[in-house]
Amino acid sequence: MSATDTVTIEVTLNGRSVEETLAARTLLSEFLRDHEHLTGTHRGCETAKCGACTVLLDGDPVKSCNMLAAQVDGKELTTVEGLMDGSELHPVQEAFWEKHGMQCGFCTPGFVVSSVALLEENEDPSIPEIRDHLAGNICRCTGYTKIIDSVQEAAKNQQEER
Amino acid sequence: MSKLDPTQKHEQEPRSEESTEPTGEVGKSVNSKFGRRLVTGTGQFVDDINIPGQRHARFVRSQFAHAAIVDIDTSEAEAMEGVELVWTGSDLEPYVEPYGLILPDEEPLCTERARFVGDEIAVVVAKDRQTATLAAEKVDVEYERLETVTDVDDALDDDAPLLHPDLAADPDNDVKGNIAAEYDLEVGDVDGAFEDAAVVVEDTFQTNKTNPTPLEPKGCVADYNPGEQELTLHTSNQAPHLMKEYLSDALTDLDPSDIVVKIPDIGGGFGVKIEAFPHEVCASALSMALGRPIKLVLDRLEEMQAGRGRHDERLHARLALSEDGDIVAWDVEVLQSTGAHASFGPAVISSAGITSAGPYYIPNQHIRGKTLYTNVMPGSAVRGFGDPQYTFAREQLLEVACDELGIDSLEVRRQNAPKLEEMPMRSPTGINWRGADIHECFDRVEDMINWDDHRGVGRTKDGKLRGVGMGTLMKRGGNKKVAGTESDAAVVQMNKFGDITVLIGTASIGQGTETGIVQIVADTLGVTSDRVKPIIGDSDVTPEGFGVWADRGTIIGGTAAGKAAEDLKASLTPLAAQMLGVSEDDVEFADGGVRAAGDPDNSVAMKDLAHEATFANPEDRPDGMKDGISLVGRARFDSQEAEVPDPKGSLSHGYTWGCLAVVVDVDPTTGEIDVVDVAISEDVGKAINPKMIEGQTQGAIAQALGEVLLENYDYDGSGNLTNGSLVDYHLPTAKDVPHITKIDEVETPDPTTSHGQKGVGECPLVPVPAAVANAVADATGIRFTELPLTPDRVLPRLVEEGLREL
Numbered sequence: 001m002s003a004t005d006t007v008t009i010e011v012t013l014n015g016r017s018v019e020e021t022l023a024a025r026t027l028l029s030e031f032l033r034d035h036e037h038l039t040g041t042h043r044g045c046e047t048a049k050c051g052a053c054t055v056l057l058d059g060d061p062v063k064s065c066n067m068l069a070a071q072v073d074g075k076e077l078t079t080v081e082g083l084m085d086g087s088e089l090h091p092v093q094e095a096f097w098e099k100h101g102m103q104c105g106f107c108t109p110g111f112v113v114s115s116v117a118l119l120e121e122n123e124d125p126s127i128p129e130i131r132d133h134l135a136g137n138i139c140r141c142t143g144y145t146k147i148i149d150s151v152q153e154a155a156k157n158q159q160e161e162r
Numbered sequence: 163m164s165k166l167d168p169t170q171k172h173e174q175e176p177r178s179e180e181s182t183e184p185t186g187e188v189g190k191s192v193n194s195k196f197g198r199r200l201v202t203g204t205g206q207f208v209d210d211i212n213i214p215g216q217r218h219a220r221f222v223r224s225q226f227a228h229a230a231i232v233d234i235d236t237s238e239a240e241a242m243e244g245v246e247l248v249w250t251g252s253d254l255e256p257y258v259e260p261y262g263l264i265l266p267d268e269e270p271l272c273t274e275r276a277r278f279v280g281d282e283i284a285v286v287v288a289k290d291r292q293t294a295t296l297a298a299e300k301v302d303v304e305y306e307r308l309e310t311v312t313d314v315d316d317a318l319d320d321d322a323p324l325l326h327p328d329l330a331a332d333p334d335n336d337v338k339g340n341i342a343a344e345y346d347l348e349v350g351d352v353d354g355a356f357e358d359a360a361v362v363v364e365d366t367f368q369t370n371k372t373n374p375t376p377l378e379p380k381g382c383v384a385d386y387n388p389g390e391q392e393l394t395l396h397t398s399n400q401a402p403h404l405m406k407e408y409l410s411d412a413l414t415d416l417d418p419s420d421i422v423v424k425i426p427d428i429g430g431g432f433g434v435k436i437e438a439f440p441h442e443v444c445a446s447a448l449s450m451a452l453g454r455p456i457k458l459v460l461d462r463l464e465e466m467q468a469g470r471g472r473h474d475e476r477l478h479a480r481l482a483l484s485e486d487g488d489i490v491a492w493d494v495e496v497l498q499s500t501g502a503h504a505s506f507g508p509a510v511i512s513s514a515g516i517t518s519a520g521p522y523y524i525p526n527q528h529i530r531g532k533t534l535y536t537n538v539m540p541g542s543a544v545r546g547f548g549d550p551q552y553t554f555a556r557e558q559l560l561e562v563a564c565d566e567l568g569i570d571s572l573e574v575r576r577q578n579a580p581k582l583e584e585m586p587m588r589s590p591t592g593i594n595w596r597g598a599d600i601h602e603c604f605d606r607v608e609d610m611i612n613w614d615d616h617r618g619v620g621r622t623k624d625g626k627l628r629g630v631g632m633g634t635l636m637k638r639g640g641n642k643k644v645a646g647t648e649s650d651a652a653v654v655q656m657n658k659f660g661d662i663t664v665l666i667g668t669a670s671i672g673q674g675t676e677t678g679i680v681q682i683v684a685d686t687l688g689v690t691s692d693r694v695k696p697i698i699g700d701s702d703v704t705p706e707g708f709g710v711w712a713d714r715g716t717i718i719g720g721t722a723a724g725k726a727a728e729d730l731k732a733s734l735t736p737l738a739a740q741m742l743g744v745s746e747d748d749v750e751f752a753d754g755g756v757r758a759a760g761d762p763d764n765s766v767a768m769k770d771l772a773h774e775a776t777f778a779n780p781e782d783r784p785d786g787m788k789d790g791i792s793l794v795g796r797a798r799f800d801s802q803e804a805e806v807p808d809p810k811g812s813l814s815h816g817y818t819w820g821c822l823a824v825v826v827d828v829d830p831t832t833g834e835i836d837v838v839d840v841a842i843s844e845d846v847g848k849a850i851n852p853k854m855i856e857g858q859t860q861g862a863i864a865q866a867l868g869e870v871l872l873e874n875y876d877y878d879g880s881g882n883l884t885n886g887s888l889v890d891y892h893l894p895t896a897k898d899v900p901h902i903t904k905i906d907e908v909e910t911p912d913p914t915t916s917h918g919q920k921g922v923g924e925c926p927l928v929p930v931p932a933a934v935a936n937a938v939a940d941a942t943g944i945r946f947t948e949l950p951l952t953p954d955r956v957l958p959r960l961v962e963e964g965l966r967e968l
Contacts, residue, residue, distance in 0.1 A: 025292075039210035040203015042429070044377045045462040049888035052377060080203035093201040097193055100857045104672025105200025106378040106429025112201060131896040138888070140377050140430050141672045143864030144896040145903065146857055 009073040014038075014082025022069055028062075029053045031069035032079060040080040040109045044138070051137030054110035055079045061117040063136075080109035083116060091161070092116050092154040101150030103141035110137050115151045123162075124155055167594065170586035172913035174597050186685040188917050191853030195677045195696055196427065196670060205427040208381045208398045209459045216383065216455035217246055219445055220294035222284035222301040223467065224276030227312070227537040227881020228323065229305035231272060234284055239300040244289040248301060249448070251283070257447035261412035263437055265335060265342060265504040267326050270412065270443035275308065277325050277502035278537050279882055280467025282440045287448060287456065310537045310881040311340060314476055314497040317534040325502060325535040340535040342500060343508035347515055347809040349590045350526030355491035359482035363562045366478045367555040369931070370949040371499070371875035373471035374544050374865065375893060376671075378429020380469065381459030384445035388453050393446055394422045400431045401709025402701045403667045408438035413446055425699030431671035432865070433543035434470040436711055437505065466886040471875065473498050473510055473541035475551045481559040482526075483567060487574045492524045494555060496531035501540035507533040510541070513641060514548025516591045516813050520556055521600050521636040521821075522578040525590050537881045543711060545862065549637060549928040550869075557633045557932035558945060572613070575634065575821075576604055582910060592810035593817065594802065597918075600634070600819040602908045603843035607632070610841035610904040611823040617940060626827035626836070627965065631936025633822055633929025635844070639921025640801050640815030641712035648714070648815075651705035651798040652722040654683055654730045658776035660769035662687060664726070665697045667707030668719050673923045674854035675715035679723045681850055682716075682916055686727035688751030689768060705796070713921025716850060717815055717912075722799035724916030730795025736784040737775055737791065741766050802914065816912050818920045820844030822863070822929040826937040830967040833957030835938060837867055841904035842929075847912040847920035859926045860902045866930030868894040874950050 005024040010017065013036060020035060029046075032038045032055065041064055044052035048066035055064045056078040083090035092115045095101065102108040111134065118125055118133045125133065130151050131144075139147060184190050199205045222234075236248035251273035260266040272283050284301050288294035309323045316322055317340040324330050329337040336343065356362055382397035393416060399405050402425045406418040428435065445456040460469065475498045482491035496515075500507030511531035518529055564571040579600045580587060586596040607613075616630035640648065653665040664683045670676050676696040684691045698704060707719060731751055738756040739746040748759040757765035766774075775783075775791045783791070801815035825839040840863055849855050872892045876884045885891045911918025931949060939945045944959050960966040 033210075038203075039206070042207065042378070043209065043461075044379070044429075045888045047462065047887060047889060050377060050462075084202060089198070089201065096201045097197040100191075100194065100197075100853050102194070102197065102200050102672075103674070103857055103861065104376070104378070104430045104670075105196065105205050105427060106207065106376075108200050109203040112203075127901065134896045136895075138377060138893050138895060140375055140432070140865065140893070141861045142857055143860035143862070143902060144899055145860045145864075145901050148896065148901065 007070045009069055011072055012076040014078055024070055026069045028064035028067040028069050028072060032064060038079045038081050042106055042109060044106065050107070051110040051114065052107050054113045054137065056113055056117060059117065059120060061114045080113055083112065090116065091157045092119065095150040095154035095157065099146055099150040099153050101142065101147040107137060107139045111139065111147055115154065118151065119155055119158060123159055125151065167586050167588040170594055170596055172586060172596055174585070174913055175911045175918065177910050187681040187691050188685040188848065188850050190681065190851065192677055192681055192691045192851055194674055195680055207378055207427050207429055208383065208396060211383050211396050211426060213383060213385055213455040216457050217287045217289065217452065218291040218294045219285050219287050219448060219456050219458040220291065220298045221282045221464065222286065222298045222303065223464070224272070224279055224281040224283050226276060226305050226307055227279050228277060228308040228310045230275045230308060231283065231303060232306050233304040235302040236284065238302065239286055239297040242293065242297045242300065244293040245297045246287040248284055248286050248297070254444065254447055257414055257450065258412055258443060259414050261438065262503060263505055264508050265329065265337065267329055268503050270440040278539055280464065280539060281502065285444050285448070287452070311535065312537060312877055312879060312881050314499050314534050317536050325537065342504040342533040342535055345508065345512045345515060345529070345531040347529045347591065348527070349810065352491050352493055352526045352528040355526035356480065356482050356493070359490055360485035361563050361566045362480060362482045363559050363566065364480040365559060365947055366476060368948040369475050369551045369554060370869065370873065371471060371474035372869045372873045373466060373469060374432035374434055376430025376432055376435065379460040379462060379465045380435060380439060380441065382442050382445050383455055383457045384449040385455040386446070386449040386453065392420055392422060393449065394424060395442060395446060396424045396426060397442055398428050398435055399423070399425055400435045400669050400671055400711050402669060402699055403706050404709055405438060406701055409442060409446060412438050412443045423701040425669045428669060428671045431710065432545045433547065433711060436543050463887060466891060467883055468539055470540055470542035472544040473500060473507060477551060477555045479555040479559055481556065481563055483563045487567065487569050487577050489522050489524045489578045491526040492519050492556065493528045494518060494552065498531060498533050499536045499538065500533045501536055501538045503540040504533055505540050506543045507541055510548040512809070513638060513813055514552055516593065516807055517549065517636055517638055518552035518556065520553060521634050521819050523580050523589065527590060538877055545865065545924045546927045547712070547924070549635065550866070550931050553633055553635070553928055554931045554935065554949065557929070558935055558947070561936050561939065562945065572604065572608060576601060592807060592812055594812040595817065597847070597910050597912050598817065598819040598845050599908055599910045600821065600845065603820045603845060606843040606906045607821050607823050607841050610906065611825060611839060613823065616825050622827055626829055627941040628825065628827050629937045629939065629941025630823060630825045631933045631940055633932035633936065635818065635820050635925050635928040637818045637921060637925045637928055638712060638814035639818055640714040640717045641813055648708050648718065649798050649800040650707035650719040650722040651796065652719065652726040653705055654723065654726040654795040656730065656772055656793045658772055660772035662689065662694045663697050664694060664723050665704045666719050666723055667701065667704040667709065668698045668715050669710050670698060671710055673710065673715070673858055674851060675710055675719065677854065678716045678850040679720050682720045682724045683727045686724055687731060689754050713924050716919050717915055717921055718799055718801060720850065720919060721916040722797050725797030725799060726795040728795065729797050730793065733792060733795065734771060734775065737787060738766065738771060740784050741771065741774060816914065816920050818844055818846060818922065818925045820925060822926065822933050824933045824937050826934060826941055828938060828941045828956065830960060830965050833953035833960055835871055835951055835956065837900055837934065840900060840902050842926055843906040843908060844925055845908040845910050846922050847915065848909050848918035849907045850917065850919055852907070855907060855922050856905050858923045859905050862923065862926035863902055863930055864894055864899040866927040867899055870931045870934045870950055871952065872950060
């Protein structure tokens with residue numbers, strides 16, 4: 001692959017169809033931030049360690065700094081910006097705000113996206129299950145207690161809605 | 163000696179009754195003012211800023227810890243498509259001058275030698291970040307390696323190579339060899355007290371070099387306007403107004419008045435985003451030279467190598483107690499590895515030195531320290547600012563001394579800590595102590611952690627060695643600068659619709675300072691917090707202030723904002739009195755407007771008051787208001803006692819007292835330490851926002867647990883960093899820290915602040931290393947004096963003591 005190779009991808013991004021031709025080496029995080037201006041996907045380490053760049057790929061959480069955009073051709077992507085329903089916050093976003101599961105907010109999109117995926121799989125996770133699921137995301141501000149509180153609050157609210 | 167201090171003339175308000183529902187906005191757990199944009203990913207961090215015409219810059223960094231730079235060949239990089247230029251130190255030289263917070267020992271690009279692995283040697287400017295990164299790899303640096311100074315012993319060696327020979331040879335400063343600065347504070351008769359003491363304990367403690375690792379790497383976009391001859395710097399920084407001064411110190415042709423600093427959302431600070439760093443100086447100079455915006459955002463590897471962190475210190479400390487448990491003398495000598503620059507290093511020794519006796523009244527103290535240049539990443543300000551290091555030594559020696567005397571260490575702590583009734587008072591080192599009740603904190607923590615259930619008990623059911631330990635804090639809040647008082651100004655204004663904004667020169671690094679300030683303004687004006695919008699972080703728009711560090715935001719900034727709100731209130735009161743038909747004394751600001759005292763039905767909504775003040779016939783207004791009502795309140799709040807300690811004196815505006823205890827389980831098969839419970843009580847004066855105080859407390863404790871149990875910069879003998887990525891440098895994850903819920907706030911108001919508030923954010927970190935080490939000693943009988951307490955250090959000691967089990 002040379003630096004000038006390009007690739008054309010078609011993805012469903014936050015519910016909308018996108019077709020774009022990119023340098024083949026473009027990372028998924030670069031595609032989202034630099035091409036689609038979805039800057040809620042953050043770059044904290046660029047080594048797939050901190051999780052600030054987590055997005056949903058066909059519903060599964062992946063670290064977008066560690067994948068090429070070319071790998072998502074034909075798939076469905078959801079970023080933190082795609083979680084709102086109109087002006088309504090997603091229950092997980094609402095809970096992170098209400099329970100103070102974020103401080104500086106830099107890791108928050110990654111935690112929110114990971115938590116959404118967890119609650120899709122497990123509507124009433126225990127604290128150890130939440131800890132296990134979120135161990136791939138790093139937060140330096142909260143000490144995690146209020147993040148876990150937020151996930152539990154979101155689970156409770158989602159169950160009540162169902 | 164009388165401890166009473168007649169120079170402090172404050173009426174101490176009593177502590178309010180517990181668990182009353184707050185009637186105003188102060189005391190409520192209001193949600194973060196910026197939370198909605200942060201949970202939706204719609205905030206704007208520095209890497210999200212792109213200005214048309216910008217170019218991207220990346221550094222070339224030193225491969226060696228100490229090396230003369232013989233030659234730099236930039237030709238291959240410059241020939242690459244999309245590369246605009248490559249600059250070395252000599253290209254940059256016309257734009258910059260040596261700078262540094264305390265000593266002028268920094269240059270944004272090395273000119274003659276590199277002093278640590280990761281030191282900035284050249285900078286590449288290209289059309290995009292990727293091209294700049296690739297080009298930086300093509301810059302060919304020819305080095306001549308020099309002998310390396312990696313620790314404090316190397317630095318003090320008679321034959322040690324000097325990191326800054328020019329400074330050492332310059333008679334205009336006090337740099338001697340590799341000693342950047344020395345500190346010496348002595349009060350009382352230290353030698354006599356040690357001679358007469360019943361017990362003297364001493365040991366050497368080694369703390370670790372760590373990185374607080376705000377998750378957002380530092381970065382900036384510098385945008386020089388050659389027509390206006392003005393530089394606008396968008397940067398991830400904690401102190402917008404101070405940055406103007408710091409940057410102009412480094413840039414030859416710019417005065418502070420030529421610089422505008424704009425702070426976007428910041429992904430954590432923890433102290434390492436205060437100074438002007440090479441990326442900010444270089445991007446600014448490049449923007450001036452090229453007439454284009456320059457974006458320079460660091461990556462994580464750069465942050466690990468060169469991003470700044472906590473100083474590792476070696477403390478040789480002695481503590482003396484009388485037979486009946488009075489702490490009579492404290493003597494400590496600090497050898498601090500500051501890395502390649504002095505930066506905040508001397509202040510980390512001295513600021514924390516003045517308070518190094520913690521919450522104890524120790525009449526005889528001798529604190530000495532040396533800040534030593536070494537070929538490692540420079541240290542900087544980090545949450546706790548020297549206190550965790552002193553506390554690690556002091557609180558462990560206290561336990562050892564109590565063991566020797568056969569007396570209870572909790573009782574000795576109580577016996578030596580001043581009581582609220584004794585305040586205001588002066589500490590032996592000159593600190594103004596007022597309005598603090600650590601005795602209440604001791605009682606509550608002892609109770610919350612179930613101290614007696616764990617102390618000296620032995621083992622858990624699953625065979626772990628269990629122990630409980632304590633640490634204390636008496637933390638500075640609102641440090642003075644090197645010269646003079648420190649202050650914040652604030653403007654609180656209302657528009658014709660009754661919308662209120664508060665303008666203040668702070669930054670938001672996540673602690674919630676802006677939300678607390680909004681609550682203070684809302685509380686004062688009798689409206690809810692959703693009616694008040696904070697405007698922060700822009701040095702052109704906000705009034706002067708020092709930013710967020712040293713736990714100052716809510717103390718100094720909050721008080722200024724409260725005073726500004728009072729000023730606005732005073733300007734509206736005559737009109738309100740007229741509308742309500744009552745005297746000015748009977749006007750209350752409450753329930754979203756004004757009302758007559760004692761008659762809540764006689765009220766005017768804020769929007770109607772604003773309308774009357776702006777649209778109604780001026781002739782109908784009270785005298786003195788007919789030509790307009792400003793609807794702007796303003797104020798400035800200065801910290802007390804402008805004199806900088808020399809060396810005695812009160813460094814800070816106020817002090818937060820408290821204590822923390824942890825329960826640990828030590829696994830005798832692996833040497834792993836599991837912190838299973840934590841309890842903390844602090845006298846915060848007034849909890850402006852209990853939810854945010856909890857968040858700060860949980861975060862500080864978790865951050866400290868990472869430093870105690872996991873983190874350590876590992877340099878080899880040549881000064882190479884062997885764990886410079888998040889893959890190798892382990893930060894705590896959700897699986898590594900306990901659920902922290904035993905958080906208690908004592909509220910003895912500080913009589914000098916708007917609502918009695920004191921500092922919070924840094925405090926809970928301070929006692930954690932000491933408390934964990936004390937708990938491990940309780941569990942195992944082994945005293946660990948070196949951080950971190952990783953299994954590779956713990957297990958061999960368990961083997962030695964016959965506690966290892968297979």
